[in-house]
Each structure stands twice: as structure tokens, then as C-alpha cells.
Amino acid sequence: MTLWLLLQTTPDASVDWALFIGRFHPLLVHLPIGFLLAAGLLEAGRRWGSLSVERTTVGWLLLWSALGATVSCVAGYLLSLGGGYDTDILTEHQWQGIGVAVFSWLAWAVQADWTGQRLARLYLPLLTIALVLLGAAGHHGGSLTHGSDYLTQYAPQPIRTLAGAPDRPKSVVKPITDINQALVYAQIVDPILQSRCTQCHNAEKAKGGLRLDTPEQLKKGGEDGPVLLAGNSLKSAMVGRCLLPESDDDHMPPKGKPQLTESQLALLTWWIDQGASFDKRVADLPQPDKIRPALVSLAGNSPVDQEQPTAGSATSSPELTRPVPPANPQAVAALTKIGLLVLPLAAGHNQLEVSAVNTPTFSDAQAALLPALKDQLVWLKLGNTPITDASLTQIAQLSNLQKLHLEHTRITDTGLKSLASLPKLEYLNLYATDITDAGLTTIATLPALTSVYLWQTRVTPAGIAALQRTRPDLLISSGTDSRTLADFSKPEPTTTK
């Protein structure tokens, strides 16, 4: 009674109180479920089995079922004041719940001693109705909490048809194969919303009047107004709310629910800032450096929240930050097993460096393991190993290779020819090899090459001069020749003006 007064006198606090009590509904509701089912089972066992249970025992259970159902109904009503539920389902659930309470009371009453067993023949029908209503109310309660397609979502098609559910959409989200061709909304944004938001913002349970399950509903917003302002993520509530401290009452997703990861949030922000289009592909939108790692991590179905990469890059080469699929772990393991070091170039990127610094015995046969990483391998250090031209045919397949160390190896001009197929090679170290002027013709054809190291090879000054003429911008390092060296090593060179 005091509570009732409280509810009447202080309207602001009343809603809080109502919801506070209302939220006990999911707890309370399981009490009558258990009691009533137990009563039904005991009654069945008593009548048709050989169970020796007193009638009064079942009666006692029915009394508690009725009490529990009544209290649950009150709590359920208070919970519904919070709103956000599908009204049709809610109404059905409400009356079914009340029905459970009423019929439990009736069933209890007709079998009780004080009614004199005059209506005893009504006992079984009343109990049966209560149980049937219990099932219906339970099902609708579940639909309110989890969504009406909760049961059927993963059901096989025949069962879905039987249940009257619509045909299952063909493959919920198409997996991303090429990130550049991925649809930003359908393949990136919507799956994020599905995983974190639509559990409460869907057709049946539109919390705050907001639905995030279709483009139309996203644009429409909720009862507090629009949540999406194309081009301005900071003013879009669907991002702004997520940025509030988790302890804030307005923070979304609510405290305790799975939160958006940094990269998910970054992707949403990026999508909104780029105009929140519903049909564009990744390649259609500008991709600031900041968002690239998050995009890359989507490509190979790797967990989105694995990395927290940083903006900026110390390097100017876009090759090193281009999205490539992640390396096959088995291919990596095969290399590490023989002692090669496989190092990531940077967090958030799948590019790799492979180094034989600890594998002085790395052989041509082992080089056959390298092409398995052809997409990822950009820096390769095979200097000071006994590899020969045979390895170069394998290396020639590493089309993303940018830096290649072959110093102190047994390669020759012949093998070098196969490297002509490396379109992105910028750095080539050939010092202390048997390369001659003949090899320089291959070097001249490497389109991306910016520096080549030829110290202690058999190239001639004339050959180098010719190469320099063909490729004026190429940095050709032939080391310190003996004359320069002798000059350099003089104790006091006379260079002062």
C-alpha cells in the first residue's frame, strides 16, 4: 500500500520504482512455471502411475503456483511500463500470464477441502488449461526478450515452414573475400549492428522506439530523434552514445552487454563520416590510414578486435600498407620449423619479413617453401646462405617483394634473369656475389628498383656507368674502391680549405 501511494505521489520516482520491481519479473516468473509443472507431473503420477502422493501435497504446490503467478503478473505489468516491446505480443503474453494465475487459483480452489469437493470434476480441466496457458505465456515471454525469430532463426527449413516463419534469407551475410569490393553497409556495418545492437533494437523489441535492423529504420531514428547524421559521426547518436563512459546511463550498448570493439567503432565512424551510404563499396570511399588496419582485419575473417593499430606510417611506400590476406599459419610454421624468422611488418597489416639470419644452411630445396607466402612476403633476407640460381625461380614468384637480400650467395647472372618478374622490387642487395655486367641488364629492367648494391661483385665501372645512364635515378652502390679507400684511410687528409 505504501508502495502504491509512492507510485501515485511522486510521478518521477514512480517510474523508477515500477521498473525496479518490474525487472524482477524474469526471476519471479520461473517460480510458478516450476511449481505448476511439478503440480501437473505429480497429479499425473498420482492418477496414472503408482506414485504415492497426498492430494494435499499437490494442492500445496498449486497454492504456491497461484501466488507466484500473481506476483509475476504484477511485476510483469510494471516492467511493461518501461515500454519498447511489441504491443501485440505483449498483450497476448499479459493475458496468458493473467490466465495462468486465475486458473491456478481456480484449480487450487476446486480441490481444496473448504470447497467440499463439490466442483472436483472441474479440477483436471482447470489444471490442464493453466498448464496450456503457461506454455503459451512462456513462449511469448521468450519472444519478447529474445525476438520472435529466436527459436526459428537457425531451424532447418521444414521446421521453419511448419512454424510459419518466413524463408530463411539466403546466407545472412556474404563473407568478405576482397575487402575493396565489400559492400560497406551490408557486409561491414550491418553485421556489426547485428552483433551488438539489434538484439534490443529490432522489429519486436524496439527499445527507445529505435530499430537498427534496416536502412529505413536507421534513417528514421527513435523516440529521441534521429541517430544517424550522414557525414557527421560526432553528432550521430548511434556513435556518440557508444563513446560515453560505460558507467553513463545513456551509454550504449548497456553496461554488461557485449561492447563495441575499437575497430568496430572506427568502422561505424568511418562509414558515417563518409556519408553513411547504403550501397557503396569499400573501394568507392576514401580510406584514411586510420581505417585501413580495421578494414584489413575484416578481409580474412580474422577477429576484428585483434589489433589496435595506430595512424601514420614511417614509410612512404603504399605497398606495405596495402590490404593483403593473412598468411597461412601452416606456411609460416613450415618456415619457422627450418629456423627462418618470420616477422610481422607492423600491427594491423599482414605483410611479412622473412630472415635467414640464423639459418646459414638455408638451401635451394627449402626455398620452395617461400611462394606459399607470396601475397604477404615483402622483405626477404637470404644473405650469407649457400642458395643458388635455383632459389631465384622460387623468389621470382613473390610478386609483392619489395626488399631482397642476396649478398654472399652463389647466385649468378643467369638466375638474376628470373627476378625480372618482380614488379615491386625496390631494394636489391647483391654484394659479394658473382654478378657481372651481364646481370646489370636484368637490373635495368626492374621497374620499381630504387637501390642496388654491387660491392665486391664482378661488375665493371663501365657496366655501372651504363646502368646509371639507363636508370639515372637508381642508387647504385658499388662500395668503396681501393683508391677512395686509400685516400680515406690516410691519417690526415688534406681537405681543409
Place this chain on the structure above:
Amino acid sequence: MSDLQNQLHDDVHDQLSRRTFLGQTSAGLGTIALASLLNPTGLFDASAPADGPVIGKPHFPPKVKRVIYLFQSGAPSQLELFDYKPKLEAMWGQDLPESVRKGQRLTGMTAGQSRFPLAASRYKFAQYGPGQMWLSELLPHTQRIVGDLTFIRSMHTEAINHDPAITFFQTGSQQAGRPSFGSWVSYGLGSDNQNMPAFVVLLSKGRNGDQPLYAKLWSNGFLPSVHQGVVFRSGPDPVYYLNNPPGIDKTSRRRMLDYLGKLHQAQYKHVLDPEINSRMAQYEMAYRMQTSVPETMSLSKEPDYIFDMYGPESRKPGTFAANCLLARKLIEKDVKFVQLYHQGWDQHNNLPNDVKIQAKSVDQASAALVLDLKQRGLLDDTLVIWGGEFGRGCYSQGKLTHDDYGRDHHPRAFTVWMAGAGVKKGLVYGQTDEFGYNVVKDPVHVHDFQATVLHLMGIDHEKLTFKSQGRRYRLTDVHGKVVKPLLA
């Protein structure tokens, strides 16, 4: 055991058991970090902690894979070496105008002087290289490589005395206890060669009786101790106690380590101190270094022309020149951070004489190192840094004569050079006033310098943090910005 001891033992044990629950998580991370340090290739392990003791990969693709820091301890005089000031010649012997100093603090060594007579360099300057850079005649070999160097003439620091200043350069804080630059790099990037430490230190001195060096300069501070700098010495025994004692062969050593490992593990389960894991990692590293280090540190296979290049001193173990040659060999083995310290630059008096000796002890080897890295294709991803903890003042400490003078500490402007990956070649950045006293253009603070080097290595200096005593620490504290104009 007496009853009292039993009692104590039980108490300690109970406490540790209670702590087990709380400690498990962080210790677990420590173990993962250790594993990743030992096996940096475990990069496909998604469970590796983002904020654990080893990050293991750069934040973005790096330009610089390795650093050689030629630290000139004692503070070389920029006025005799790099920063040409004709005004000092014109005003030789006159007092430093108060409008320049503006009452800024001096050390106790000259604060009491009644006069501050301006002292010009006794050594001549001339212009060299494609950029026509001014350089002193004391650096005849550095003259040959100016085209590969970037000079920062506008470095400035906050400390005015050696120990806080060198600690500031190395750890980002004037007070001892923070991790060294190389330790941060080791923590942030791990090792590219599991047979070598990521952070190696080489020591030398140009003359006796100069400012001392302390192990705290290459200390790991609060980082796990696997990240501390390892001092290598020239000669047959580069690392103390690395070789097996007489009568112990490799097999016995291995068996001993295996058993010791089991004991350590038992002890770790008992007290959960992650430092036990660090210790185990270091024993294992030492075992692998038994073969890798003597091979790397042996100069016997170096041809004569290489020794000639680095200068006659390079044949003498323990000199700066020999250490430069070793630094190149360590870099060839993919050691991440090689830090040389060369003592002898603290020239408060008798500067003209001492600076000449000191410059001679470093000039040829420093230049040869850059050339040697270049011809081997290593300068493409190695950064060489040359500089001290502060500069020296433009007025004479003590009596000024044409042949003799001294210079006191000067933190407000000094010169550092860099060569190699990611930085512009042949650039002079920043400018000092005509007395070389204050920076007038493009100042570079020590934290900016640190942020820039980390940036070149692919590290966002604001994100390389370690939580200790309740807060997260950075090498750059809460300061530092990347000096973009230096970047190639």
C-alpha cells in the same frame, strides 16, 4: 628447522597462496611475453596481450630496423666541431652580452666568474659536401660523408649536469629508474635474432679521468629484465662468464640448464615472480650466445682494408674504432639497438688540446661505420646517431688565451647528427644565434628527438607504454613530437 623458521615459512606460504589468485593474471601475461620474446615468430597467436611486456611488432611499417647510437659522453663542443660562429672570432675576448644569456642559470663551475669572455673556436671551419655544410677541420673523415648526414643544430635539453643529462637522453627522465632507450625498443619490438640480445652496449674512452658511466644508463628500469642492455667487450671473452668453465662441456651445460630450469619453474609456481622467468630466459639466451657471440665478436676474419678504413685503433680491442667495427657486425646479425658510449668529452679546461685528441679518436671510425654500412646495403634500414648529452658554452671557463680556454656545460643549444634510414641526407636542421647560445629556429627537444627515432622504427611514442606503480610510463613522458622535416 626451528619452530620459528617453520612458522615464518608457513606465513610466507599462506600469503603467497592468497596472492596466487590476484597474481595469476599478470604473471600469466608475463609468461606469454617471455614466450613471445623467445619466439617472436609466435605472432599468429591471437592471445598475445596488446599491452603486455612485449608488443613484438611496430605500430606501423618501419623505416629503421636497427639503431647504432654513438653516444659521446661528457658533451662534445659543438663550437669546435659543427656549429660555425664567426661572430665569436669578431668578438673574441669581449663579454657575452647579457641580452643573450638573460640571466639563465649556469653551473656552479662558472656561475661565480666575474667575466664571461667569448671564446672562438681555435680550429678552422670550411664548407663541405653537396650541401656546402660548415664543418671543423677536426673532423677530416666526417667531411667525406656529410652528404649522408643530417645535422640537428638546434638540440636542447633540460639538464645542466652530466648525470641527469645523460640519464635524460637515455631514459626520458633526469632521475634514474626509467628504462633506457634500447630497453624500450627491445620491449616494443622484440628481437630479430633470438640468438642475440636486442640491446647491446659497447664502452670506450678517449682519455682517462672523465665523467663516469653507470649501468643504470642501459638498465631496463621497470621493464622485465630481459630488456636490459647487455655489455659486450672486445677480445676473446666478449661477455663476462659466458664461456663454460674448464672441465664443463656443452652437454653438461645443457643438462645443468635443464635441471636449473625445472627448479626455477618450481620456484616460480611457489612465488609467482615474473623475474624468475626473465632469469630463465637470460640463462637460455646466454646458452645460445655461447656460439653466436664469439662468432659475431671475432674480428679475425676482417680484411686489412676494413681495419684501414676504421683506422689503426680499430685493431686495438676496447677502442671506439674497434667498437664501431663490432657495431657493424652486430647490426649484420640484426641486433636491434647497439649503443656505444665514448667517454672523454668533458673539457672544462685545456679544451683545444683535448678536443683534438678526442675528435681524432672518433672521427675516422664514425665516418667509416657509415660508409661500411652503406656499401653493405645496411644503411638502407639502419640509423646511426652521433651526439652527446648537451653542448658547451660560448664563453671561456677560466682564463682565455688564444691557445687555451675551457668551455662549461651548455644545455640550450648543441648539435647531433644522424645518418641512414628514413632521414633526409645532407640536411642541416635548426639554427642557433650568432653566439651559438640560444636556438633561434626549429628547436628540437630531447623528447622530440626520442619521438622521432621511435617513429622511424615504426613506434608511436605515445602508445609505447608500460604500467608501473599505478601509472603508464613512456620514453617521452608526456612530451615529444615527431620532427617531421627530418624525415625523408
